[in-house]
Amino acid sequence: MTDLPFDPAALDWTKGDGLLPAIVQDADTLRVLMLGYMDRDALDATRQLGQVTFFSRSKGRLWTKGEQSGHVLELVAIDADCDADTLLVLARPQGPTCHLQRPSCFPSAPGGVLAELDALVAQRARERPDGSYTTRLFDGGIRRIAQKVGEEGVETALAAVAQGDDELLGEGADLLYHLLVLLRARGLSLRDVERVLAARGG
Incomplete structure (x- = not known):
C-alpha cells in the first residue's frame, strides 16, 4: 500500500458529498493528465492496487483508469491541498490517458x-x-x-x-x-x- 503524507480521515469528505476532485499529473513530465473524483473507497483502492481508481459518477461505481483499454495510470504518490478537499495524484501513464488517444485530456497542457x-x-x-x-x-x-x-x-x-x-x-x-x-x-x-x-x- 502506498504511504500518504496526510491522514485520509482528516480530508474534507463532506464538501463534495463524499467525493474529492483528484488532479492527475504525469510524475515525470509534470503534464496534467486528467481530472477525476475519488471517494474513500477509490482512494483505498488506488493505494492497494497501485493503479489510479476513481468513483465514476456516470457509472455509479469504482472505476480503475484503463480497466478496458489497458492504459492504466501507475500510482507514484498522492498529496492533499491546503484545504484538504482536493487530491494531487502523481502517476506514470501506460499509454494515452485521454479516450481520444491523446497524452492528456487537456490538449494544450504543458509538459517538460x-x-x-x-x-x-x-x-x-x-x-x-x-x-x-x-x-x-x-x-x-x-x-x-x-x-x-x-x-x-x-x-x-x-x-x-x-x-x-x-x-x-x-x-x-x-x-x-x-x-x-x-x-x-x-x-x-x-x-x-x-x-x-x-x-x-x-
Whole structure:
C-alpha cells in the first residue's frame, strides 16, 4: 500500500458529498493528465492496487483508469491541498490517458520537454529499435557516448563565442540530448540530476 503524507480521515469528505476532485499529473513530465473524483473507497483502492481508481459518477461505481483499454495510470504518490478537499495524484501513464488517444485530456497542457525526451531515450534503451540513432549510441557503449558529449560540449562552447543564437541553441540541444543518453547508459536519468540540483538549493 502506498504511504500518504496526510491522514485520509482528516480530508474534507463532506464538501463534495463524499467525493474529492483528484488532479492527475504525469510524475515525470509534470503534464496534467486528467481530472477525476475519488471517494474513500477509490482512494483505498488506488493505494492497494497501485493503479489510479476513481468513483465514476456516470457509472455509479469504482472505476480503475484503463480497466478496458489497458492504459492504466501507475500510482507514484498522492498529496492533499491546503484545504484538504482536493487530491494531487502523481502517476506514470501506460499509454494515452485521454479516450481520444491523446497524452492528456487537456490538449494544450504543458509538459517538460526535457523530461519527455528523457522518457523517449529510456524507451529506446529498452527496445533498441533498428535504424534509431539513439540505439546506435547505446550499442556503441559508454566511451562512444561520452566522446559524443565531449564533442557536443566543445561545439556548444564554440557556438557561444563565434556563432549566432540559432547555432548556439542548436548545439545546446544536441548537448542536452547526448547527455541524457549518457546518463541513461549509466542507469541514471534526468530526475537524478534534478534531485542533485534541488539539494544544492540554487
